[in-house]
Amino acid sequence: MADFKRSDIEIDEDRAAWRGFFQVRAYRLRHRLYKGGWGRWLSRELFMRGPAVGLLPYDPVTDCILQVEQFRVGAMSRAASxxxxxxxxxxIDKPDENPEDVARREALEEAGLDITDMESIAEYYSSPGGSDEYFYLFCGRTDLSxxxxxxxxxxxxxxIHAKVIPFAEAMAMLDAGQIDNAHSLIALQWLRLNREALRQRWLA
Incomplete structure (x- = not known):
């Protein structure tokens, strides 16, 4: 980990560059350098998305997952669809919400699912070069029958079209490159590594 802290950044300008469905802020800033001293002043835009949650619903009885299919504006140039x-x-758009509660709420809204047990997979910045989104990733136990x-x-x-997919089929899709968004890739690779231990805990 770098020794630099938030105090090693100087902000000369911070303004709203765009306000719509999301917000973009424009900064003029500089930061300290590894070799010492300060770097030059930089102009940077930051996509303000904030904290978010992702959930991979998994049924250990049927050995199936659920994914949701929907239109994504960021994928409009994708050749297939x-x-x-x-x-x-x-x-997470309310200050009193925790990630687990948001995951359960979204599972009900997007797929009609009740989530019982939950496992934390990871927490991470999705794309820190230009967005402040911090992602909480979970696997949730549910009945997909x-x-x-x-x-x-x-x-x-x-x-939204909620689709139940057998684990083996999901792994085949993963290996064939048919899963092409980062959060799903991370969650499915985690399930591949942890499935047996997860089933032992959840089916005990």
Whole structure:
């Protein structure tokens, strides 16, 4: 870990460059250098997304996962389709919400699922070169025997297809490069490594 702290940054300007569905802030800043002294003044824009949560629903009885498919504006240039298979996910937008509660709420809204046990997979910055999003990633135990279908909040413009996928099929998709978003890649690789131990705990 670097020895630098927040105090090793100087901000000369901090302003709202854009306010819409999300916010972008523009900074003029500089920071200390490894070789000593201060670097030159830099102009940087920061996509303000804030903390978010992702959940991989897993049923240890049926040995299936659930992913949600929906349109993503960031994937409009994707040759195959801008509809992506992803985790259940949502933004933590209230100060009194904790990540686990948000994960359970989003599972109900996006896939009609009740989550019982939860395992923390990781916490990380999604893309710190230009966004402040900090991501909390979980695997949640649920019953997928009758899951799947169409969900989402109309007032938020959501149109979500929840799909149940057998574990073996999900791993084949992963190996074939058909899973192409970072949060799903991390969660599915984690499940591949921890599935047996997870099933022993959850089926005991």
């Amino acid at each position: 801008p509809w992506l298979l992803e985790l259940v996910a949502g933004i 009758n899951a799947g279908g169409f969900y989402g909040l109309a007032e938020e413009g959501e149109d």
